[in-house]
Amino acid sequence: xVRLQESGPGLVKPSETLSLTCTVSGGSISPYYWSWxxxxxxxxxxxxxxxxxxxxxxFNPSLKSRVTISGxxxxxxxxxxxxxxxxxxxxxxxxxxxxxxxxxxxxFDIWGQGTMVTVSS
Amino acid sequence: xxxxxQSPSTLSASVGDRIxxxxxxxxxxxxxxxxxxxKPGKAPKFLIYKASSLESGVPSRFSGSGSGTEFTLTISSLxxxxxxTYYCQQYNSYPLTFGGGTKVEI
Numbered sequence: 001x002v003r004l005q006e007s008g009p010g011l012v013k014p015s016e017t018l019s020l021t022c023t024v025s026g027g028s029i030s031p032y033y034w035s036w037x038x039x040x041x042x043x044x045x046x047x048x049x050x051x052x053x054x055x056x057x058x059f060n061p062s063l064k065s066r067v068t069i070s071g072x073x074x075x076x077x078x079x080x081x082x083x084x085x086x087x088x089x090x091x092x093x094x095x096x097x098x099x100x101x102x103x104x105x106x107x108f109d110i111w112g113q114g115t116m117v118t119v120s121s
Numbered sequence: 122x123x124x125x126x127q128s129p130s131t132l133s134a135s136v137g138d139r140i141x142x143x144x145x146x147x148x149x150x151x152x153x154x155x156x157x158x159x160k161p162g163k164a165p166k167f168l169i170y171k172a173s174s175l176e177s178g179v180p181s182r183f184s185g186s187g188s189g190t191e192f193t194l195t196i197s198s199l200x201x202x203x204x205x206t207y208y209c210q211q212y213n214s215y216p217l218t219f220g221g222g223t224k225v226e227i
Contacts, residue, residue, distance in 0.1 A: 035217075044218075044219050044222070045222075046219075047216055047219070060216040061216060062216070094165070099167070099170065103152075103170060104170035104171060104174070106217055107167065107170045107210065107212050108155070108165075108210075109176065110164075110167070111165045111166075111167075112164055113163060113164045
């Protein structure tokens, strides 16, 4: 059974870089696509971006200039870096796996429980 | 970006009720729509893809329908474990976008 676990600092200072890790257990990163998604209090889920099994990435244009997503197949981990954070970046951050089902690419069949990040000095 | 609008935002129901949640897209998305169930502190659960296809292991009381811009999620007989928040998501085009959620409560 594949499980995803997000981890990282729960508190980040304004203007600094948010760094999170998603550890995949019970399965391999390859050959899937992996996304980061966030939800700020009272707001909709927001797709941040994905990394595929070859290392190619795609990002939400609203965040593209500040986002880096990478993968480490040896550790079975994904990482998210979001630079120059502000209070608007406070959210629960999820990692999720894109489904391999025909007709379901870019839908997410497995999610982590999420990790809350607060932005404050 | 494609905007996804869910209604209602909150739905009060009882065990055994049949409920329907609506999701509307601001542009046509064919059938590229997924539904998720989310309970507080838990990982969201994948329910339906391609508007009406049930993910493996999801009870048959869940069903989805629609195409183009209007979609529905129906639970035919609400069970205690179904009280949660439900989200739709379009995957017709990037950026991928989600609805605002429908909280199903007692």
